[in-house]
Amino acid sequence: MYAIRPVPKHYAWGSHRTLQHVFHLDEHETQQPLAEMWFSGHAQSPSPIMVDGVEQPLTSMIERNPIDMVGRRGSEEFGPVLPYLFKLICATEPLSLQVHPVAFQARAGFNEENRAGIPLNAPERSFKDINAKSEMVVALEPFLAAVGFSTRTFALRNLELLRLPVAQRMVEALNSTATQSAGESFVMADEMMPIASAVWSPARKRLFRAFHAAITAQETDPQELLDDLQHARSLTEHTRNDLAFDFAIRAAKAFPGDTSSLALLMMNPVRLEEGQSVFLPTGTPHAYIYGTAAEIMTNSDNVLRAGLTVKHKDIVNLLQCLDCRTSTPVDPSNSQIATMLMRDLAFYKPNVSEYMLAYGQVDVQHEPWPVINALAKRYDSLVRQISGHTPFPHSGPRVVVCTQGSVQVISEADSRVLHQGDAVFVPASDGWAHVEAVIDGEGEPQGKYLVASTPF
Template structure:
């Protein structure tokens, strides 16, 4: 069975104003931010499913129609859709963040419940008991932080900047976890000693657009500008531009974030697919709550060499990206006008048209004509057909 699906908008202040409304072909509200568009069944913002002329939250539909998920999904993940599909427009940097393992999430969720912390409390970290591995595919040039650089590269970044040279001395005597813990608990005087000289030295080059985007000094100045961070009230997270890998994904490329790996989206638009969770432990560059002890307990400080997910090959009309995730997989379907793909899904799937127009049908349902920005929910065990009505591509979230 196939059903029309309408997602939920999220209006976070870091979001852009036009990209998502243009993608969805909806009017924009004045002075409104459009940060994320969610397609899934997370209780905080479930998508709306259209069935028999009525509308119903997707999480309710899934609860009432357990066979819609499929036997494999139910056996592994219970009676809940295991993934969440999003479109993001990152106009300003997001907080540095990381996500827990499944076990850490279960422990943290139970502990905060026992303390009576309301789910909507700003100091609530664990909104559910699930882990949140995630992947992204860039829809534009996309910049992000991802994991700790190797120690030698961090030392090199410190040593070529006189104000950071004292940090190089510290790091030589410590492992990355102890060093990072000290940085995250540094006082304003120390942060100013390390960062203010860099701000002053690079300000003219930054304003003249002469700093390369691979240079952490650029992102230091850019983030302070975008987030209105004052030199008199610095954020410890700013040091992370010298600690973490600065990653550039071109259109169609992506990256996978596993549990514990610190990361931050800096600029651009992307498709994001993750386990169905809203658990975020923050590590700076945010006005939101930062729990340093919990951060230091969860963070994975191993040295990381970013592994870029390659662009879907043009010759592969139906292509599934490779990741280690067991909770989700992302498929890319290309089509010309009149081109048809016959597909089957053993688990529940969500299809979204990213460009062009398709006719989507299966034997059990009335056909749907979907334009750019429109989506459908496909129940497990469905054999369905995607016919291109206008050249473009669609994405499908499902189980591997």
């Protein structure tokens, strides 16, 4: 196995404290907000790994030794690449309202921007690679997010409390009929619908029009927007509606006058406690509001933004990729029986072939982990109690990160003690691996860790 260092990403919505503490960064490295730490095989930001005392990009090692590094199965399915991108993220304020493209849209957008001569690192670039991008989040502390469209009833109950013209326009869109596309009311929105909208239901077209109204409106008076949201919040009668307004108010404070904050009132407000998770398929609109989490996704940096950002917005492409169906947030820890809850380890396995995640605790005294107890109560029918070591028996590429205390990673070929902030890349050639408590005095008797891997 190889020591691996994350690639830091400094964005305005990051923290001056949380990730810096986990990774023991010095004072010089804490001057800017730190938003993400990438354990990456992405061509634009590869993580360095230590090979015989020399740092090398993970991408180069995989290209030279794909069978050893990612395994024969991974190499045949994905090529000489790490098929996932693994991050620790921390948001202290809302970040962009965004959508990730499906595969054909990513390829088309990437090739179009190449033909236009837009550099890969240009701030106005939307498509950094040809890959579709789904992602999964596992909370490391309470984590807030707006994910996917909620029901029309929920959206109307929120928006009808507002007096702003943009909100009333959204209400009108949600009450529009299938034949209104021929009129003048929503002609601009209808012209921006994808070709597939020819077979959409009226309900999907209504959601599209309302979302379009929020993200294309001109900026409004910041105080008027905030006052209207706070007044409406005082009138709500349900906890879920309260949470949606809380998210919109946070967004309106962070991005004064940006009417796309109203789109959050159409979306599912999600609060995750430690160890809880949510999966975001391609095309799902979402915005992270606050908190610290582990995030894993396909090996892609494609982001299409609609608002709540100082970065490049690409509303045209975003609307072409937007999934306008109402949905319930997908919890990958409850998706199928293959997802297991163990005594000291939880697996998160969405229905994708590129990645899965595990979150665990080790303890010399073998005390039960409270996170597992909480998840066990929530998913009682899926719980299996398994004693002894917990192996990762497949021969795929794995990244193990110690997030608290100390842990020991043991494979068929190697063994490493990791302290908080340390990480290793376990190649396919190392065979099986497991994580256990440190009992020889090299570290603390307890520890928490994350394992990113291809599915097994």
